[in-house]
Amino acid sequence: MVERIKMIKEISKKHFNCNFDIDKYNQEAVLKISQYANSEKLAESDDFKLSKGILLCGGNGTGKTLLMLILAEYLRCLNKRSFQVYLAESIVQIFAARGAVGIDPFLLNPKINSFGFYENKPFQFCIDDLGLEKDSVMHFGAREEVIQKVLLARYDVFKQGIMPFATSNLNTDELRKKYGERIYSRMREMFNILILRGEDRRK
Numbered sequence: 042m043v044e045r046i047k048m049i050k051e052i053s054k055k056h057f058n059c060n061f062d063i064d065k066y067n068q069e070a071v072l073k074i075s076q077y078a079n080s081e082k083l084a085e086s087d088d089f090k091l092s093k094g095i096l097l098c099g100g101n102g103t104g105k106t107l108l109m110l111i112l113a114e115y116l117r118c119l120n121k122r123s124f125q126v127y128l129a130e131s132i133v134q135i136f137a138a139r140g141a142v143g144i145d146p147f148l149l150n151p152k153i154n155s156f157g158f159y160e161n162k163p164f165q166f167c168i169d170d171l172g173l174e175k176d177s178v179m180h181f182g183a184r185e186e187v188i189q190k191v192l193l194a195r196y197d198v199f200k201q202g203i204m205p206f207a208t209s210n211l212n213t214d215e216l217r218k219k220y221g222e223r224i225y226s227r228m229r230e231m232f233n234i235l236i237l238r239g240e241d242r243r244k
Contacts, residue, residue: 045075045079046063046071046075048115048118049061049063049071049075049111049115050063052111052114052115052118053107053111056110056111056114057107057110057111059107061104061107061108061111062242064239066103066237066238066239067103067104067108067237067238067239069235070097070108070235070236070237071108073089073233073235074095074108074111074112074115074235075115077091077095077112077233078112078115078116078119078121079119088233089233090233093204093230093231093232093233094165094199094204094205094206094207094231094232094233095109095112095204095206095207095232095233095235096171096205096206096207096208096209096228096232096233096234096235097109097207097208097209097235097236097237098208098209098210098211098212098213098216098234098235098236098237099210099236099237099238099239100210100237100239100240100241101210101241101243102240102241102242102243103237103238103239103240103241103242104237104242105208105209105210105237106126106169106170106208108237109126109167109169109206109208110126112206113125113126113167122165122204123165124164124165124166124167124204124206125166125167126166126167126169127147127166127167127168127169128169128170129168129169129170129171129172129173129174129188130170130173130174130175132144132147132168132174132187132188132191133174133175133178133187133188134178136178136180136185136187137178137179137180138180139180140180140181140183141180141183141185144187144190144191147166147191147194147195148190148191148194148195149163149194149198163198163201163203164203165203165204165205165206166206167206167207167208168188168191168205168206168207168208169207169208170208170209170210171188171207171208171209171211171216172209172210172211172215172216172219172220173209173210173211174187174188188220189220189224192220192224192227192228193224193227195231196227196230196231199230199231205231205232207232213234216228
């Protein structure tokens, strides 16, 4: 564990120019994330599965986004499938500006190969600030609940073994209320939910 903490701190310093403090408020989540990155079977329990993605929940400034960025870089260091981080509201605004074609990459994620053809190979990404986005937006008369649509699509992608990642300021009850029982049930199946506690570290 000491070596992993050292690696996490080195990543935060080298890639994000900050010192990531590990204390009683976040050490459990940090431990689980390091175990997840290293695919430790012994870390599995009824509440934590390596076959799921990770949803980090916590208040403002508890380090959710930074820890998720560190996890992404940690996975790259281990030569494992990593991910990029996108704000939920940014995904919503892409739909508002470009319509359905704009959010295709966040659904089934078609990629264009070197021959100019689409390949349906989904990629992993993290939805940052899940639950803080607008409920629905319009694009040329078409109204869409964008993040709900993304979550439902990613459930199908999850079934292909492509892990979902997310952060949220909302707790589990608030997420259930925000997205409804149908989507929340799928979220519980897709995500290991880890809680970051403590006060705002930005103060």
